Amino acid sequence: MTDFIRFIGVNKDTTTAGPGKRLEFFTKGCIRGVVSPCFGCFNESTWTFEGLSRNLTVDEVVQICDRDAWNRQVTFCGGEPILQAKALVKVAQQLKEIDPDFHFVMYTAYKLDTLMKYGLKFTWVKEKHGTAMRDALLDYAADVEGIKFDESKGEAVISEFTILTPEDVQEVMKYIDLIVDGDYQQEKRLTTSEYMHDGWFIGSANQRVIFGPETVKSGTLKYIAADEYNKQRANKAHCKCCGKMVDDTQNFCRNACKARYEERKLLKRTLK
Numbered sequence: 001m002t003d004f005i006r007f008i009g010v011n012k013d014t015t016t017a018g019p020g021k022r023l024e025f026f027t028k029g030c031i032r033g034v035v036s037p038c039f040g041c042f043n044e045s046t047w048t049f050e051g052l053s054r055n056l057t058v059d060e061v062v063q064i065c066d067r068d069a070w071n072r073q074v075t076f077c078g079g080e081p082i083l084q085a086k087a088l089v090k091v092a093q094q095l096k097e098i099d100p101d102f103h104f105v106m107y108t109a110y111k112l113d114t115l116m117k118y119g120l121k122f123t124w125v126k127e128k129h130g131t132a133m134r135d136a137l138l139d140y141a142a143d144v145e146g147i148k149f150d151e152s153k154g155e156a157v158i159s160e161f162t163i164l165t166p167e168d169v170q171e172v173m174k175y176i177d178l179i180v181d182g183d184y185q186q187e188k189r190l191t192t193s194e195y196m197h198d199g200w201f202i203g204s205a206n207q208r209v210i211f212g213p214e215t216v217k218s219g220t221l222k223y224i225a226a227d228e229y230n231k232q233r234a235n236k237a238h239c240k241c242c243g244k245m246v247d248d249t250q251n252f253c254r255n256a257c258k259a260r261y262e263e264r265k266l267l268k269r270t271l272k
């Protein structure tokens with residue numbers, strides 16, 4: 001396994017990928033996108049494993065988050081970030097050691113219950129999936145076996161990947177605070193106009209918002225439907241820094257958030 005992560009881009013202060021304004025990373029590569037894309041996927045350019053990507057080491061991503069996630073809110077979106085979860089978990093773990101206020105969201109089209117039970121496995125077939133996907137999976141996967149070679153060409157044509165073991169999935173839930181699971185279904189879209197606000201999840205109503213650390217602690221899946229999550233936050237006041245719900249009379253959930261927000265405001269004014 002390598003120590004770098006493939007991305008296609010990063011957005012600052014996005015308001016549609018979880019609580020508050022978030023630093024949102026888009027990972028490169030989505031098996032589902034290559035095999036059978038979600039209809040209406042908003043991010044086709046992330047599907048393939050070949051082509052342009054920006055490869056960053058775990059340490060580089062840690063530095064970027066520490067510098068740019070002014071309110072400590074970070075989202076890993078795709079593509080399919082869970083393919084690179086082993087490295088992304090290292091990022092989250094290191095950042096929470098630097099500052100326990102770091103809060104992470106990850107989107108995945110896979111269902112968490114299945115991942116918890118079986119891990120994430122995938123049979124790669126050269127003819128169907130191409131060599132770039134295999135090269136990437138060799139970097140990400142916990143294990144590879146069942147390799148069949150084409151002797152005449154001296155190359156692998158089939159490989160059975162264990163991308164994540166159930167233990168790896170537990171690590172994901174330990175460090176990723178909210179995991180949005182399930183494929184994107186356009187007919188159930190949670191509309192942007194309705195939910196374009198600090199702290200919403202844009203996706204589809206079939207998706208769930210899973211509370212990672214609470215699930216690990218209790219041993220059972222703790223979640224709320226994504227549309228329910230949004231409804232609960234509708235017409236409520238939110239902390240201007242981290243996006244937590246607050247009383248209508250408050251702008252911040254605590255003094256540390258207020259200080260962060262003021263510092264950020266000052267910096268923006270200075271840079272003008």
Ligand code: SF4
Nearest residue numbers: 030033038041079109
């Ligand atoms: S919505 Fe996500 S999981 Fe589905 S094809 Fe697009 S990038 Fe892949």
